[in-house]
Amino acid sequence: MDSSQSTSGREIAVHGSRIVGVVSCLPSREVENAHFLSQFEASDIEDVVKMIGVRTRRWVDPHTTTRDLCRVAGLRLLEGLGWEPKSIDAVVFVSQTPDYRLPATACLLQSDWGIQNSCIAFDVNLGCSGYPYALWLGMTMIQSGAANRVLLAVGDTISRIIDPKDRATAMVFGDAGTVTALEASESKDQSSFILGTDGRGAENLIVPRGGFKEIKETLDPRMVGKDPFCLYMDGGEIFNFTLRAVPLLISNTLRFAHQDITSYDAFLLHQANLFMIKHLTKKARLPIERVPINIDSYGNTSCASLPLLMTTNLRSRLSDTSLRLAMFGFGVGYSWASVSLSVGPLQTVETIEI
16 A cells, blocks of 8 residues: 655555445434425525425435435345355444444444355544545555455434524535445555544534533524534535635646546536536536536435435446546545545445335
8 A cells, every 4th residue: 555645635656446336324203394494484495496406305204314225225235245244344434423332333234244254344423524535444454455345334424413593504415325345356456545634623513512512602603502412504605615626626636646537427516516616627627517416305314325326426427437536525624535436336225215
């Protein structure tokens, strides 16, 4: 594994592994914008549609968790690939909405899927940047020889932690769980990652209480009147961070991968905000027809947004051929991550519902 630093993050090249399948699982409950008319003015809702781009989203019921979505996605993926559970060497669960503070949800999924006790299993507490981080972790384990087959369970149920009275978050987020299968490969293809962090922006996207440290309203006046057990987001600060970090991340990713824009079949950007995606696309001079968008149908699905794009917008193409993809995750932390790699043809790539 080769590693170096750039102004946008740590650059890491990984070899010897590939994505062989991806399944996304969505809640069957579809929430239209009309749902919010009892809480907000019609003009407020229209503003969200114009800026954020969300017209409908999927929400879990009160008894369904991210683990439930990932469990179903993982079972479907194992069936589609024809993999025996005993052949899985590692499970990584990436989410900020786990079942419990402890134990790790990855341990529960290992049991759910009937995987051998010698399996490596652990959680990673990341949101918007989580999918490239998960790919880096899984591929690094395979390259090191620690694993031959890895399942990456990546998803969030943010609807469980939003304040229905908070216009900044109530209409933005959707729920989804995904599972990606990685396997050792003799291919010479390189997966090129850039990973970065700036924790100074942590309090701009945060759940102030629920852990072991609490943010006091007296210390941050933005929290006054907010439910401290719900997600707080300073949209302006998040937007400014994105404009600072992501254009550089895009250009450095292409440079590090030794590729130019014409080399890519698609550029997958975290589905945070439709205006933001279009602005970044224009600023980075990416061809808009190669930047898939599904935030209108599913909302901001946090760390699940990139694999969900693969199983919705790119499903048919990934089933038939290999695509050169660049993926970019950015947001809560502040944290950002990218990967340039070839994916496909995949034996199993689909979106299911429960």
